[in-house]
Amino acid sequence: MLLLVLCAALTAANIVSEPRPNAVSALQGTSGTSGFELYTLERDVNYDDAGKKPDTIRGTNIADTGDGAVILTAPRIQEYAALPTVLAAVTINDDNTSSLEIVPLSGGPAVHVPLPGAGKVEFLRAASKRFVGFAFSSAPPSQQHWKTLFVYDTEDPSTPPQEIRGHDGKPVSVMNWDFVPDTFSLVVQNAAGSMFLVDALGSGKPAPLGLHAEFRGFIPGTKEIYVVDASSDPADKLAKNSTIDLTNGTVRPLDIKAVIRNDRSWPGATVLLNGSGRYAQSISENAAGKITSVLTVTGLEGSETLFRPDPAWSRITEYCLSPDGKYIAVEATAPEGATDRYPVLPAYAPMRTEIVELDTGRQARSLPGFLPSWCR
Numbered sequence: 001m002l003l004l005v006l007c008a009a010l011t012a013a014n015i016v017s018e019p020r021p022n023a024v025s026a027l028q029g030t031s032g033t034s035g036f037e038l039y040t041l042e043r044d045v046n047y048d049d050a051g052k053k054p055d056t057i058r059g060t061n062i063a064d065t066g067d068g069a070v071i072l073t074a075p076r077i078q079e080y081a082a083l084p085t086v087l088a089a090v091t092i093n094d095d096n097t098s099s100l101e102i103v104p105l106s107g108g109p110a111v112h113v114p115l116p117g118a119g120k121v122e123f124l125r126a127a128s129k130r131f132v133g134f135a136f137s138s139a140p141p142s143q144q145h146w147k148t149l150f151v152y153d154t155e156d157p158s159t160p161p162q163e164i165r166g167h168d169g170k171p172v173s174v175m176n177w178d179f180v181p182d183t184f185s186l187v188v189q190n191a192a193g194s195m196f197l198v199d200a201l202g203s204g205k206p207a208p209l210g211l212h213a214e215f216r217g218f219i220p221g222t223k224e225i226y227v228v229d230a231s232s233d234p235a236d237k238l239a240k241n242s243t244i245d246l247t248n249g250t251v252r253p254l255d256i257k258a259v260i261r262n263d264r265s266w267p268g269a270t271v272l273l274n275g276s277g278r279y280a281q282s283i284s285e286n287a288a289g290k291i292t293s294v295l296t297v298t299g300l301e302g303s304e305t306l307f308r309p310d311p312a313w314s315r316i317t318e319y320c321l322s323p324d325g326k327y328i329a330v331e332a333t334a335p336e337g338a339t340d341r342y343p344v345l346p347a348y349a350p351m352r353t354e355i356v357e358l359d360t361g362r363q364a365r366s367l368p369g370f371l372p373s374w375c376r
Contacts, residue, residue, distance in 0.1 A: 022074045022075065022076075022091035022092075022093070022099050022101065035059070035082065035083075035084045035085065035105055036059030036060055036061055036068070036069070037060065037061045037062055038059070038060055038061070038062065038322075038329070038355075038367075038372055038373055038374060039057055039058065039059050039060075039068075039071065039080065039082050039087070039372070039373040040057070040058055040060075040068070040353050040367050040368065040369035040370060040371060040372050040373075041055065041056070041057050041077055041079070041080060041369050041370060041371040042055065042056045042057075042058065042350075042351075042368045042369030042370075043055045043076075043077065043340055043342070043347060043349060043350075043351075043369070043370075044056070044349075045340050045349045051075075052075055052076075054073040054074060054075055055073065055074055055075070055076060055077040056070055056071075056072075056073050056077075056369070057070075057071045057072050057073075057077065057080055057087065057089065057369075058070055058071060058367070058368065058369065059071050059105075060365070060367060062327070062355065062364060062365060064365075067367065067368050068367060068368075071087060071103065071105070072087065072089060072103050072110070074089070074091045075091070075092075076091060076092035076342065077089055077090070077091055077092075078090040078091065078092050078098065078121070078122075078342060078344050078345050079122075079124050079345055079371060079376075080124065080371070080373075080376070081124045081125055081126035081132055081373075081376050082126060082373040082376065083126050083129060083130065083132070083154060084105075084129055085104065085105055085106065086102050086103060086104050086105060086154055087102070087103045087105065088100065088101070088102055088103075088113075088124060088126055088132040088154070089101050089103060089110075090121045090122075090124055090134070092342065092343065092344075095118075095139075096120075096343045097118045097119060097120060097139055098115070098119065098120050098121040098344075099112065099115075100112070100113040100115060100121050100124075100134065100152075101113065102132075102154050102157070111157055113132075113152055113157075113161065114160045114161070115136060115161070116136055116138070116144065116145055116148075116150075116161075117138055117139070117142060117144065117145075118138070118139040118142075119136055119137050119138040119139045119142075119145065120136070120137045120139070120343070120344055121134045121135070121136055121344075122134065122135050122137075122147070122344050122345065123135040123147070123149075123174060123176070123177060124376070125177070125178055125179055125376060126179075126376065127178075127179030127180075127181070127182075127183075128179060128182070128183065128184050128200070130153055130154050130155045131151055131152065131153055131154070131179070131184065131200050132151070132152050132154060133149065133150065133151045133152070133164075133177065133179065133186065133200070134149075134150055134152075134161075135147040135148060135149055135150075135173075135174050135177075136148050136150055136161075145171070146173050147173045147174050147175075147191065148163060148171045148172065148173060148174075149163070149164040149171070149172045149173075149174045149177060149186075149188060150162060150163055150164065151164060151186070151200045162202065164186065164188065164198055164200075165206075166188075166190060166194075166196065166206060167196065167205075167206050167208065172188055172190050173190060173191040174188060174189065174190060174191065175189045175190060175191050175193065175215075176189045176214075176215045177189060177215075178215075178217060178218070179200075180197075180218070180223060180246060181218060181223075184199055184200045184201050185197055185198065185199050185200070185246075186198050186199070186200060187209070187215065187225055187246070188206075189212065189215040192211075193211050193212055193213060194208070194210075194211050195208070195209035195210060195211070195212055195215060195227070196208050196209055197209060197246060209225075209244055209249075210227075210244075210251075212227040212228070212229055213227075213228055213229045213230055213239075214227065214228040214229075215227055216228060216269075216270065216272075217272075219243060219272055219274070219275045220272065220273065220274060220275075220321055220325055221274075221325070222245075222275060223245065223246045223247050224243045224244060224245050224246065224275065225243065225244050225246065226241070226242075226243055226254065226272055227241075227242050227243070227244060228240065228241055228242075229242065240253070241253070241254040241255075241256050241277075242254055243275065254277055255277045255300065256270065256277045256279060256298075257277065257298055257299065257300055257302070257303070258298075259281060259283060259296055259298055259303050260303065261283055262285075264285050264286070265283050265284060265285045266283075266284055266285075267281050267282070267283055267284075268281055268282035268283070268284065268293070268316065268317075268318075268319075269281070269282075269318070269319075271319055271320060271321060271328075273297070273321060273325070273358070276299070276300070277299065277300060278297065278298065278299040278300075279297070279298055279299075280295060280296070280297050280298075280306065280319060280321070280328055281295070281296055281298065282294065282295050282296070282316040282319065283296055284315070284316065289336060290314075290335035290336050291314070291315045291335050291336075292311075292314040292315065292335055293309065293314060293315055293316035293332075294307065294308045294309075294316075295307040295308075295316060295319060295328070295330055295356070297358075305361075306328070306356065306358070306361045307328075307330060307354070307356045307361050307363070309330070309332045309354065311335070312334060313332040313333060313334060313352050313354075314332070314334075314335045315332060315333045315334065315335050315337055315348070316330055316331065316332050317331040317332070317333060317347075317348065317351070317370070318330075318331040318370070318375060319331065319375075320372065320374050320375035321358075321374065322374050323374065325358070326357065326358060326359070327355050327356060327357055327358060327364060328355075328356045328358055329353055329354070329355055329356075329372035329374050329375060330353065330354040330355075330356055331351055331352075331353055331370045331371075331372070332351065332352050332353075332354055333347075333348035333349075333350065333351045333352070333370075334348070334350070337349065337350075337351075347370055347371075350368070351368075351369060351370040352366055352367065352368060352369070352370075353366075353367045353368075353369060353370055353372045354366055354367075355367070
Protein backbone atom coordinates (compact mmCIF):
# COMPACT_ATOMS: atom_id res chain seq x y z
CA MET A 1 0.00 0.00 0.00
CA LEU A 2 0.98 3.58 -0.55
CA LEU A 3 2.45 5.12 2.58
CA LEU A 4 -0.60 7.17 3.58
CA VAL A 5 0.81 9.15 6.47
CA LEU A 6 -0.95 12.01 8.14
CA CYS A 7 -0.48 15.15 10.17
CA ALA A 8 -1.52 14.66 13.79
CA ALA A 9 -2.56 18.24 14.50
CA LEU A 10 -3.93 20.89 12.13
CA THR A 11 -4.83 24.42 13.04
CA ALA A 12 -6.94 27.22 11.66
CA ALA A 13 -5.85 29.98 14.03
CA ASN A 14 -6.39 33.59 13.04
CA ILE A 15 -8.32 32.77 9.88
CA VAL A 16 -10.07 35.76 8.35
CA SER A 17 -12.10 36.25 5.20
CA GLU A 18 -11.22 38.37 2.19
CA PRO A 19 -13.55 41.38 1.84
CA ARG A 20 -14.82 40.95 -1.71
CA PRO A 21 -14.64 38.67 -4.77
CA ASN A 22 -12.35 39.51 -7.67
CA ALA A 23 -13.29 36.80 -10.15
CA VAL A 24 -16.43 36.96 -12.27
CA SER A 25 -17.72 33.65 -13.63
CA ALA A 26 -18.72 33.76 -17.27
CA LEU A 27 -20.79 30.65 -16.59
CA GLN A 28 -22.96 32.39 -13.99
CA GLY A 29 -26.60 31.46 -14.39
CA THR A 30 -25.93 28.33 -16.45
CA SER A 31 -26.22 24.72 -15.35
CA GLY A 32 -24.91 21.32 -16.33
CA THR A 33 -21.45 22.55 -17.34
CA SER A 34 -18.84 19.82 -17.01
CA GLY A 35 -15.10 20.12 -16.75
CA PHE A 36 -12.89 20.53 -19.79
CA GLU A 37 -9.82 18.52 -20.77
CA LEU A 38 -7.57 21.56 -20.58
CA TYR A 39 -7.57 25.11 -19.19
CA THR A 40 -5.26 28.07 -19.83
CA LEU A 41 -4.80 31.51 -18.30
CA GLU A 42 -4.65 34.52 -20.62
CA ARG A 43 -3.30 37.71 -19.05
CA ASP A 44 -3.99 41.02 -20.76
CA VAL A 45 -1.64 43.90 -19.92
CA ASN A 46 -3.41 46.37 -22.20
CA TYR A 47 -5.64 49.25 -21.04
CA ASP A 48 -8.81 50.88 -22.32
CA ASP A 49 -11.02 53.71 -20.98
CA ALA A 50 -12.15 51.48 -18.10
CA GLY A 51 -8.59 50.65 -17.04
CA LYS A 52 -6.61 47.44 -17.35
CA LYS A 53 -8.31 44.81 -19.46
CA PRO A 54 -9.25 41.70 -17.47
CA ASP A 55 -7.40 38.40 -17.39
CA THR A 56 -9.27 35.28 -18.51
CA ILE A 57 -9.26 31.56 -17.74
CA ARG A 58 -10.51 29.45 -20.66
CA GLY A 59 -11.51 25.79 -20.94
CA THR A 60 -11.38 23.55 -23.99
CA ASN A 61 -11.23 19.99 -25.26
CA ILE A 62 -8.52 18.74 -27.62
CA ALA A 63 -11.02 17.97 -30.40
CA ASP A 64 -12.52 21.49 -30.21
CA THR A 65 -11.58 24.49 -32.32
CA GLY A 66 -11.22 28.18 -31.48
CA ASP A 67 -9.92 29.82 -28.32
CA GLY A 68 -12.03 27.88 -25.81
CA ALA A 69 -14.86 28.84 -23.46
CA VAL A 70 -14.38 31.71 -21.02
CA ILE A 71 -14.67 30.32 -17.48
CA LEU A 72 -13.92 33.43 -15.43
CA THR A 73 -12.38 36.88 -15.64
CA ALA A 74 -10.70 39.15 -13.10
CA PRO A 75 -8.49 42.27 -13.20
CA ARG A 76 -5.36 40.25 -12.29
CA ILE A 77 -5.30 36.47 -12.10
CA GLN A 78 -2.09 35.06 -10.66
CA GLU A 79 -2.76 31.34 -11.08
CA TYR A 80 -5.45 28.67 -10.85
CA ALA A 81 -5.97 24.94 -10.32
CA ALA A 82 -8.67 22.74 -11.85
CA LEU A 83 -10.89 20.14 -10.18
CA PRO A 84 -13.69 18.21 -11.94
CA THR A 85 -16.48 20.57 -10.84
CA VAL A 86 -14.71 23.78 -9.74
CA LEU A 87 -11.73 25.99 -10.45
CA ALA A 88 -9.62 27.50 -7.69
CA ALA A 89 -8.24 30.90 -8.71
CA VAL A 90 -5.73 33.20 -7.02
CA THR A 91 -6.48 36.83 -7.84
CA ILE A 92 -4.36 39.86 -6.93
CA ASN A 93 -5.89 42.69 -4.92
CA ASP A 94 -5.09 46.38 -5.42
CA ASP A 95 -2.51 46.25 -2.60
CA ASN A 96 -0.81 43.18 -4.18
CA THR A 97 -2.17 40.79 -1.54
CA SER A 98 -4.00 37.65 -2.68
CA SER A 99 -7.56 36.38 -2.73
CA LEU A 100 -8.38 32.71 -3.28
CA GLU A 101 -11.74 31.87 -4.80
CA ILE A 102 -13.53 28.64 -5.73
CA VAL A 103 -15.57 29.01 -8.93
CA PRO A 104 -18.22 26.36 -9.73
CA LEU A 105 -18.06 25.08 -13.32
CA SER A 106 -21.84 24.66 -13.24
CA GLY A 107 -22.27 28.40 -12.81
CA GLY A 108 -23.04 30.56 -9.80
CA PRO A 109 -21.04 32.89 -7.58
CA ALA A 110 -17.46 32.31 -6.51
CA VAL A 111 -16.81 31.22 -2.92
CA HIS A 112 -14.07 32.99 -0.99
CA VAL A 113 -11.54 30.78 0.76
CA PRO A 114 -10.73 32.35 4.16
CA LEU A 115 -7.01 33.08 4.37
CA PRO A 116 -4.89 33.54 7.55
CA GLY A 117 -4.91 37.33 7.21
CA ALA A 118 -3.55 39.62 4.51
CA GLY A 119 -0.75 38.11 2.45
CA LYS A 120 0.27 36.27 -0.69
CA VAL A 121 -0.76 32.85 -1.97
CA GLU A 122 1.50 30.77 -4.24
CA PHE A 123 2.19 27.13 -5.21
CA LEU A 124 -1.53 26.49 -5.78
CA ARG A 125 -2.27 22.81 -6.56
CA ALA A 126 -5.42 20.67 -6.78
CA ALA A 127 -6.01 16.92 -6.62
CA SER A 128 -8.22 14.06 -5.45
CA LYS A 129 -11.38 15.71 -6.86
CA ARG A 130 -11.89 17.94 -3.81
CA PHE A 131 -8.69 19.34 -2.29
CA VAL A 132 -6.63 22.41 -3.12
CA GLY A 133 -3.38 23.28 -1.43
CA PHE A 134 -1.31 26.45 -1.36
CA ALA A 135 1.54 28.24 0.37
CA PHE A 136 0.71 31.43 2.27
CA SER A 137 3.02 34.28 3.33
CA SER A 138 1.79 37.02 5.66
CA ALA A 139 2.03 40.61 4.48
CA PRO A 140 4.41 42.86 6.46
CA PRO A 141 4.68 43.68 9.27
CA SER A 142 3.27 40.30 10.31
CA GLN A 143 5.76 37.45 10.39
CA GLN A 144 3.26 34.75 11.30
CA HIS A 145 3.51 32.81 8.02
CA TRP A 146 6.23 32.36 5.40
CA LYS A 147 5.27 30.02 2.54
CA THR A 148 3.25 28.01 5.07
CA LEU A 149 1.50 25.05 3.44
CA PHE A 150 -2.30 24.80 3.79
CA VAL A 151 -4.88 22.37 2.41
CA TYR A 152 -8.55 23.26 1.82
CA ASP A 153 -11.46 20.90 1.20
CA THR A 154 -13.70 22.43 -1.50
CA GLU A 155 -16.52 20.04 -0.53
CA ASP A 156 -16.53 21.40 3.03
CA PRO A 157 -16.37 25.20 2.61
CA SER A 158 -17.39 25.79 6.24
CA THR A 159 -14.03 24.41 7.41
CA PRO A 160 -11.12 26.85 6.95
CA PRO A 161 -7.79 25.82 5.37
CA GLN A 162 -5.74 23.48 7.53
CA GLU A 163 -1.99 23.81 8.11
CA ILE A 164 0.26 20.94 7.11
CA ARG A 165 2.81 20.14 9.81
CA GLY A 166 6.23 18.51 9.58
CA HIS A 167 8.12 15.92 11.62
CA ASP A 168 8.51 18.35 14.52
CA GLY A 169 4.80 19.12 14.66
CA LYS A 170 5.34 22.68 13.45
CA PRO A 171 3.88 24.34 10.34
CA VAL A 172 5.92 23.78 7.19
CA SER A 173 7.50 26.48 5.03
CA VAL A 174 7.77 24.90 1.57
CA MET A 175 10.29 25.03 -1.24
CA ASN A 176 8.10 22.76 -3.38
CA TRP A 177 5.21 20.34 -2.99
CA ASP A 178 2.53 18.45 -4.90
CA PHE A 179 -0.33 16.00 -4.44
CA VAL A 180 0.43 12.34 -5.16
CA PRO A 181 -1.78 11.54 -8.21
CA ASP A 182 -5.13 9.94 -7.38
CA THR A 183 -4.57 10.02 -3.60
CA PHE A 184 -5.11 12.31 -0.62
CA SER A 185 -1.34 12.36 0.05
CA LEU A 186 1.18 15.15 -0.49
CA VAL A 187 4.91 15.11 -1.17
CA VAL A 188 6.40 18.13 0.59
CA GLN A 189 9.89 19.64 0.37
CA ASN A 190 10.50 22.16 3.13
CA ALA A 191 12.68 25.26 2.93
CA ALA A 192 15.73 23.27 4.09
CA GLY A 193 15.30 20.66 1.33
CA SER A 194 13.98 17.88 3.57
CA MET A 195 11.15 15.89 1.96
CA PHE A 196 8.32 13.89 3.48
CA LEU A 197 5.01 12.26 2.61
CA VAL A 198 1.88 13.38 4.47
CA ASP A 199 -1.87 12.93 4.13
CA ALA A 200 -4.32 15.80 3.63
CA LEU A 201 -6.98 14.06 5.70
CA GLY A 202 -5.09 14.66 8.92
CA SER A 203 -4.13 11.44 10.78
CA GLY A 204 -0.82 9.66 11.24
CA LYS A 205 2.68 11.10 11.02
CA PRO A 206 4.79 12.35 8.11
CA ALA A 207 7.00 9.72 6.45
CA PRO A 208 10.53 11.00 5.69
CA LEU A 209 11.83 10.89 2.11
CA GLY A 210 15.29 12.31 2.71
CA LEU A 211 17.15 15.54 1.98
CA HIS A 212 17.30 16.51 -1.70
CA ALA A 213 18.36 19.49 -3.78
CA GLU A 214 15.29 19.41 -6.06
CA PHE A 215 11.90 17.73 -6.22
CA ARG A 216 10.89 17.59 -9.89
CA GLY A 217 7.55 15.84 -9.77
CA PHE A 218 6.25 12.36 -10.53
CA ILE A 219 7.16 9.68 -13.05
CA PRO A 220 4.10 9.48 -15.37
CA GLY A 221 1.72 6.68 -14.51
CA THR A 222 3.52 5.70 -11.29
CA LYS A 223 3.79 6.53 -7.60
CA GLU A 224 7.47 7.36 -8.03
CA ILE A 225 8.92 10.84 -7.56
CA TYR A 226 11.88 12.36 -9.41
CA VAL A 227 14.60 14.03 -7.32
CA VAL A 228 17.94 15.62 -8.15
CA ASP A 229 21.04 15.91 -5.96
CA ALA A 230 24.60 17.11 -6.27
CA SER A 231 27.26 14.41 -6.53
CA SER A 232 28.97 13.31 -3.33
CA ASP A 233 32.26 13.52 -5.27
CA PRO A 234 33.53 17.15 -5.27
CA ALA A 235 35.28 16.51 -8.61
CA ASP A 236 32.01 15.39 -10.23
CA LYS A 237 30.00 18.42 -11.36
CA LEU A 238 27.09 16.41 -12.82
CA ALA A 239 23.80 16.29 -10.95
CA LYS A 240 22.56 12.91 -9.77
CA ASN A 241 19.05 11.93 -10.83
CA SER A 242 17.04 9.43 -8.80
CA THR A 243 13.53 8.13 -8.27
CA ILE A 244 11.84 7.23 -4.97
CA ASP A 245 9.03 4.68 -4.99
CA LEU A 246 6.42 5.94 -2.53
CA THR A 247 4.89 2.48 -2.14
CA ASN A 248 8.02 0.95 -0.58
CA GLY A 249 10.64 3.69 -0.21
CA THR A 250 13.00 2.19 -2.82
CA VAL A 251 15.51 4.66 -4.28
CA ARG A 252 17.04 3.96 -7.69
CA PRO A 253 19.38 5.96 -9.91
CA LEU A 254 17.84 7.39 -13.09
CA ASP A 255 20.04 7.40 -16.17
CA ILE A 256 19.35 10.55 -18.17
CA LYS A 257 21.30 11.08 -21.38
CA ALA A 258 22.45 14.67 -21.92
CA VAL A 259 21.40 16.64 -25.00
CA ILE A 260 24.29 17.64 -27.27
CA ARG A 261 24.15 21.42 -27.77
CA ASN A 262 26.44 24.26 -28.76
CA ASP A 263 28.09 26.78 -26.44
CA ARG A 264 25.52 29.50 -27.24
CA SER A 265 22.46 27.50 -26.17
CA TRP A 266 21.00 26.51 -22.82
CA PRO A 267 18.55 23.79 -21.73
CA GLY A 268 15.16 24.16 -20.10
CA ALA A 269 13.61 21.91 -17.46
CA THR A 270 13.77 18.13 -17.77
CA VAL A 271 10.22 16.73 -18.07
CA LEU A 272 10.19 12.95 -17.74
CA LEU A 273 8.01 11.01 -20.17
CA ASN A 274 8.49 7.56 -18.60
CA GLY A 275 10.45 5.72 -15.93
CA SER A 276 13.30 4.77 -18.27
CA GLY A 277 14.78 8.25 -18.49
CA ARG A 278 13.08 9.45 -21.71
CA TYR A 279 12.39 13.15 -21.34
CA ALA A 280 11.37 16.37 -23.09
CA GLN A 281 13.52 19.49 -22.87
CA SER A 282 13.69 22.87 -24.59
CA ILE A 283 16.94 24.16 -26.07
CA SER A 284 17.16 27.96 -26.45
CA GLU A 285 19.53 30.45 -28.07
CA ASN A 286 19.81 34.24 -27.96
CA ALA A 287 20.54 35.78 -31.35
CA ALA A 288 20.69 39.59 -31.56
CA GLY A 289 18.46 39.97 -28.50
CA LYS A 290 15.80 37.50 -29.68
CA ILE A 291 15.41 34.12 -28.03
CA THR A 292 14.41 31.11 -30.12
CA SER A 293 13.74 27.60 -28.82
CA VAL A 294 13.05 24.06 -29.96
CA LEU A 295 11.57 21.21 -27.95
CA THR A 296 13.59 17.99 -28.00
CA VAL A 297 12.84 14.46 -26.85
CA THR A 298 15.78 12.43 -25.56
CA GLY A 299 16.10 8.78 -24.65
CA LEU A 300 19.02 6.44 -24.10
CA GLU A 301 19.25 6.02 -27.88
CA GLY A 302 19.70 9.75 -28.53
CA SER A 303 17.87 13.03 -29.03
CA GLU A 304 15.57 14.44 -31.72
CA THR A 305 13.66 17.68 -32.26
CA LEU A 306 9.95 17.20 -31.59
CA PHE A 307 8.62 20.74 -32.09
CA ARG A 308 9.86 24.06 -33.44
CA PRO A 309 7.46 26.96 -32.75
CA ASP A 310 6.36 29.50 -35.31
CA PRO A 311 8.89 32.38 -35.47
CA ALA A 312 6.34 34.79 -33.95
CA TRP A 313 6.12 32.56 -30.84
CA SER A 314 9.61 31.09 -30.87
CA ARG A 315 10.52 31.39 -27.17
CA ILE A 316 9.52 28.29 -25.17
CA THR A 317 9.07 28.86 -21.44
CA GLU A 318 7.45 25.74 -19.92
CA TYR A 319 5.99 22.40 -21.05
CA CYS A 320 4.35 19.31 -19.57
CA LEU A 321 2.82 15.98 -20.49
CA SER A 322 -0.94 15.39 -20.83
CA PRO A 323 -2.54 12.97 -18.36
CA ASP A 324 -2.93 10.32 -21.07
CA GLY A 325 0.69 10.72 -22.21
CA LYS A 326 -0.29 11.49 -25.83
CA TYR A 327 0.40 15.25 -25.94
CA ILE A 328 2.78 17.88 -24.64
CA ALA A 329 1.50 21.35 -23.76
CA VAL A 330 4.15 23.94 -24.68
CA GLU A 331 4.08 27.54 -23.43
CA ALA A 332 5.49 29.97 -25.99
CA THR A 333 5.93 33.72 -26.30
CA ALA A 334 7.44 36.21 -28.71
CA PRO A 335 11.25 36.03 -29.06
CA GLU A 336 11.56 39.52 -27.55
CA GLY A 337 8.62 39.12 -25.12
CA ALA A 338 8.55 41.39 -22.06
CA THR A 339 7.41 40.38 -18.58
CA ASP A 340 3.98 41.40 -17.28
CA ARG A 341 5.52 42.32 -13.87
CA TYR A 342 2.94 40.52 -11.75
CA PRO A 343 4.16 40.42 -8.12
CA VAL A 344 3.98 36.60 -7.89
CA LEU A 345 4.45 34.22 -10.82
CA PRO A 346 5.26 36.87 -13.46
CA ALA A 347 5.02 35.77 -17.09
CA TYR A 348 5.58 37.17 -20.55
CA ALA A 349 2.93 38.99 -22.53
CA PRO A 350 1.37 37.78 -24.70
CA MET A 351 1.69 33.99 -24.48
CA ARG A 352 0.24 30.94 -26.23
CA THR A 353 -0.04 27.26 -25.40
CA GLU A 354 0.72 24.85 -28.23
CA ILE A 355 -0.62 21.29 -27.96
CA VAL A 356 1.80 18.89 -29.67
CA GLU A 357 1.36 15.18 -30.34
CA LEU A 358 4.19 13.33 -28.64
CA ASP A 359 4.48 10.54 -31.23
CA THR A 360 4.42 12.72 -34.36
CA GLY A 361 5.28 16.29 -33.37
CA ARG A 362 2.06 17.46 -35.05
CA GLN A 363 0.61 20.68 -33.64
CA ALA A 364 -2.92 19.70 -32.58
CA ARG A 365 -4.13 23.01 -31.09
CA SER A 366 -2.92 26.54 -30.47
CA LEU A 367 -4.57 28.28 -27.51
CA PRO A 368 -4.29 31.77 -26.02
CA GLY A 369 -2.59 31.99 -22.65
CA PHE A 370 -0.26 29.91 -20.50
CA LEU A 371 -0.27 27.80 -17.28
CA PRO A 372 -2.01 24.83 -18.96
CA SER A 373 -3.88 22.83 -16.33
CA TRP A 374 -1.91 19.68 -17.21
CA CYS A 375 1.10 21.40 -15.64
CA ARG A 376 -0.70 22.21 -12.36
